[in-house]
Amino acid sequence: MTIPFNKPYLSGREFEYIQEAVSSGKISGDGQFTKKCHSKLETLFGFKKTLLTTSCTDALEMASLLLKIGPGDEIIVPSFTFVSSANAFALRGATLKFIDSGKLNPNLDPHLIDELITPKTKAIVVVHYAGVACDMDAIMTIAEKHGIFVVEDAAQAINSYYKGRALGGIGHLGTYSFHETKNIISGEGGALIINQSDFFDRSEIIWEKGTNRSAFFRGEVNKYGWVDIGSSFLPSELNAAYLYAQLEALDKIQNRRIEIWERYQANLKDITNLLSIKIPEIPHYATNNGHMFYMVCESFTQRSLLINYLKSHGINAPFHYISLHDSDYFRENHDGRSLQYSAHYTDCLIRLPMYFELKDSEVDFISNCILNFKF
Ligand SMILES: *Cc1c(COP(=O)(O)O)cnc(C)c1O
Numbered sequence: 001m002t003i004p005f006n007k008p009y010l011s012g013r014e015f016e017y018i019q020e021a022v023s024s025g026k027i028s029g030d031g032q033f034t035k036k037c038h039s040k041l042e043t044l045f046g047f048k049k050t051l052l053t054t055s056c057t058d059a060l061e062m063a064s065l066l067l068k069i070g071p072g073d074e075i076i077v078p079s080f081t082f083v084s085s086a087n088a089f090a091l092r093g094a095t096l097k098f099i100d101s102g103k104l105n106p107n108l109d110p111h112l113i114d115e116l117i118t119p120k121t122k123a124i125v126v127v128h129y130a131g132v133a134c135d136m137d138a139i140m141t142i143a144e145k146h147g148i149f150v151v152e153d154a155a156q157a158i159n160s161y162y163k164g165r166a167l168g169g170i171g172h173l174g175t176y177s178f179h180e181t182k183n184i185i186s187g188e189g190g191a192l193i194i195n196q197s198d199f200f201d202r203s204e205i206i207w208e209k210g211t212n213r214s215a216f217f218r219g220e221v222n223k224y225g226w227v228d229i230g231s232s233f234l235p236s237e238l239n240a241a242y243l244y245a246q247l248e249a250l251d252k253i254q255n256r257r258i259e260i261w262e263r264y265q266a267n268l269k270d271i272t273n274l275l276s277i278k279i280p281e282i283p284h285y286a287t288n289n290g291h292m293f294y295m296v297c298e299s300f301t302q303r304s305l306l307i308n309y310l311k312s313h314g315i316n317a318p319f320h321y322i323s324l325h326d327s328d329y330f331r332e333n334h335d336g337r338s339l340q341y342s343a344h345y346t347d348c349l350i351r352l353p354m355y356f357e358l359k360d361s362e363v364d365f366i367s368n369c370i371l372n373f374k375f
Pocket of ligand 1 (some may be wrong): 054055057058082083084085103127153155156177178179188190269335
């Protein structure tokens with residue numbers, strides 16, 4: 001028996017909706033399924049405006065264009081995150097200041113923001129790791145005090161909340177991913193969440209290759225043309241049709257993922273005493289969206305042995321990010337600060353299989369294997 005780390009879930013209506021899109025004769029972007037996804041996301045989570053993109057990476061690049069990031073601007077971004085959280089701003093020529101994670105979890109430690117702010121700081125990128133909220137009140141207070149933008153990389157955080165507010169909807173801009181490894185998927189896909197109305201018009205222009213095409217189709221202007229810089233960020237209707245089926249199944253998907261997560265948590269509650277391996281704690285201000293069940297080992301050696309041991313039982317349990325401040329691309333540009341928690345999660349974090357179709361018996365099998373691991 002082998003248990004993969006992830007398995008993309010088909011809710012059932014994807015083919016029907018794709019067929020409907022194809023039969024409608026309109027398969028490029030911004031058609032009926034795109035519009036349905038926009039309004040579904042806006043009503044489900046109370047967002048003012050969303051735009052589907054072909055990935056979260058694209059949504060982050062749109063954010064970078066919207067904020068007019070350029071050479072000389074400084075961006076504060078976690079080191080323990082996916083490349084795109086930083087790359088989207090590096091692409092525009094920004095200077096990156098990597099911030100460490102906290103002790104509690106891989107989210108950035110808000111206490112470290114102040115010392116990284118200079119007159120050149122333009123934005124903070126926050127990543128809600130494993131779908132668990134960063135401490136947004138602390139972050140927004142600092143950002144407002146210094147007049148800097150907050151971009152929430154909520155790639156993993158659909159249907160997760162901070163003090164009752166949906167993640168992605170708290171900062172100036174937010175981004176979602178619908179990559180096949182996320183909770184709600186469309187193969188490759190994402191969304192930009194625009195929380196400030198003065199960004200609405202330009203966000204559509206950037207989305208539509210620098211043209212005012214969206215306004216034209218709404219009849220607001222009588223011709224459309226090149227009005228700003230932009231790119232082709234909108235997905236085809238085929239992707240949107242797939243995504244719409246998934247969004248309709250949100251509750252079902254989320255309920256099962258959370259069940260699996262809580263089963264791991266209950267099964268593994270003694271692991272910290274047995275092996276000093278830590279399991280996640282959800283802070284009082286956050287919710288759990290069942291995106292990921294991870295554990296933090298006591299050392300790199302322990303984690304390597306555990307990964308190999310699980311592999312020998314057919315279980316794929318991978319590590320995760322490698323600190324960006326210490327990446328091949330960036331290492332020489334880093335200012336030398338030690339980012340101890342980012343390094344710790346790089347070396348010690350392990351993720352357990354998590355997908356809709358994972359059976360209770362498999363969760364128990366994986367948990368028992370871990371409890372029997374000797375170190
Ligand atoms: C998955 C992920 C991304 C990238 O998403 P894509 O849709 O694949 O571009 C960015 N940031 C984080 C935190 C992610 O987990």
